[in-house]
Amino acid sequence: MTANLRRRKLFSRLFEILCGLAVVIALIPLAMILFYVIKEGAGALNWDFFTRMPKPVGETGGGMANAIVGTLILIGIAALFAVPIGGICGVHLAEYPSTKFSSVVRFAADVLNGVPSIVVGIFAYGLVVLPVKRFSAIAGGVALGFLMIPIVVRTTEELLRLVPGGLREGALALGATRGRAVFGVIVPAALPGILTGILVALARVAGETAPLLFTALNNRFWSTSLTQPIASLTVQVYTYAQSPYDDWHRQAWAGAFLLVMIILTLSIAARLAVRRLERMNRP
Amino acid sequence: MTVPRHFDKDIEELNHLLLRMGAMVEDAMARSIRALLERDTVLANEVIARDDEIDRMEIVIDQKTIELIAKMQPTASDLRFVATIMKITPELERIADLAQDVCERVIELNREPMLKPVSDLPRLAHDAQAMVRQALDAFVRGDAALARQVIAQDDNVDDLTESSFRNLLTYMLEDARNISSAIRLTFIGKYFERMADGATNICEMVVYLVEGKMIKHTAHAAAGE
């Protein structure tokens, strides 16, 4: 082995080690979060946690059943609200990419993306809560929806752009109108990616707390009504964490753990969905 | 606008080979005529010996032409050029064979006493020779007009063949001892006529090469046989 080769191999090895180290360092926070959350919260993660309602102040035991269901309802409403709006927006941006209107819409989406979530919450408060003078799950869902919209818009637009132009031509050449071509061929072709985008957006808003503070509030009781305040994991964790009770602290940790798990699940589900749908789309 | 292609030198090479063969055939023809007119047996034998070389050339040209077709897939004028080469080569080879035949008859003739001169036979031989030379010129120069002129001369050659034959016929009728030589001379006349036909065929291909028109079996055939 020549001296040059030996030197190069050494450097290669060195950089490999450095890269590995960097990855490990990057993963440490995640690992620590998981570790802490499990350590502190595992004790409270029992069947009761998933099925029982919160106990009155001071009492031990109980669970976060209502909060779990609440979070799911809230992100459901958010999706119902954001997906059609964001989707149609994304389609428009992809179909008319260079108009003035499109640039404005894109800019607006980017700005909305950067607005602090608490501001969005206040906005939703003004929009949905004040007129009817009551806090509601809908308001919470709408607030979360607003947070989702920019992500859905951008993902949809990007993915529609990525669909090969040949598909559009093929559809048009068969006598499809533009609308048919877009909605019958192009959007279905981009669907795996769009769904990923939606799941990623859902994962993000599932962990939001601030916007819910002024909209869905929280609810100690079991409620699935859309026009009533509703419990959510995030707000519940926030509330319990600030309390002086150890039991509640433990439940807060458990709630946090559950949140992390939900987000993890959504992310993995996104991956799997993509993989399955990509099998249909494999070029 | 036009760029050189690497096939161009293959085409050039084919062209050269054909011209070399043409030169060899013209040479054989000239010698056979001299051997006839000067009753030169040695010369006649030379022509016969040299014929192998000409046959070999035909094979080489055939080979190279087919290689060119396989590699190049020629089109338009290149295609017509290749087709022309493939059709001219056997004509040249046949003309050389005819010269060889002339020389064989000459050798036989020289064993017998010389016959009286046949007035039109030398003219026939020289006209046929001129036609072959002009046919090759027309090919080299891509001169369709010249080619057409040569084709027109074929009638003249046919007439000379006919008149030579009549001449020889009278010799045969005069004296039975003339028959043997006269018949050999008749054959020789026929050979020159066929050399002229070969020149005509070459010229038809030249017209095809230059103009893309196939004029075989047309106009001149109407002269009737």
Add this chain to the structure above:
Amino acid sequence: MNLVLEPESKIAAPRMAPIQMNDIQTESKISVRDFDFFYGPLQVLHGISLEIPAQKVTALIGPSGCGKSTFIRSINRMNDIITDARASGTITIDGKDVYGGDTDVVELRRKVGMVFQKSNPFPKSIYDNVAYGLRIGGMRNKRQMDEIIERSLTRAALWHEVKDRLHASALALSGGQQQRLCIARALAVDPEILLMDEPASALDPIATSKIEELIYELKDNYTIVIVTHNMQQAARVSDRTAFFMLGKLIEYADTNAIFMNPREKMTEDYVTGRFG
């Protein structure tokens, strides 16, 4: 005077006219008159005029950028989707002006099918691909669709290869099969004209020859216009050939004439590869 001594006799040949490369008169399916095309200020087609005969294969050849793809796309108005594109002059199909005010572009594109250079099957099943044109045309009867789909796939020489997996993804097929699928898809809506823009250029030689055989079989029932940069393909497959250069039609004649004895020097130079 024919004598017995004659070593060979000349057979009097019948008088024949010299063989000419004649333009055979057949009916015109597509009629193009003084057609210009512009991308914004740039003119890419100049005064194209030609008659495309019915039920024959017409090939368009020429160097890259000569306008042949633009021209073929003008026939079914696929160029409409390009912003800033403008056409003038006329293209008529069976007498009807393609760019006329009352032309239904959707109908036009059903009558004039198109196959592209890069095959573009939809990410759906094989069945759904071929059915697409039928479905958007309003067909609902499943049995009718099944029949048409089988017929189209058979016409595209693909039926036997896929009949047992009609509901598998179209993208699992090989490149050559995908292209034949696209042809079947175009045939399903029963067009009269088939436009093919370099259909085999992305395929290996065996797939290419299958497509060429297919074109040969299809021409009995369809008028085919094919753009190709492969001159041997044009020579093999077409009845008439049009040579384009720099947006102009240089020469248009029977394919034999173009490849054996073209009239224009530019055609000759292009066809023999002397083009610089």
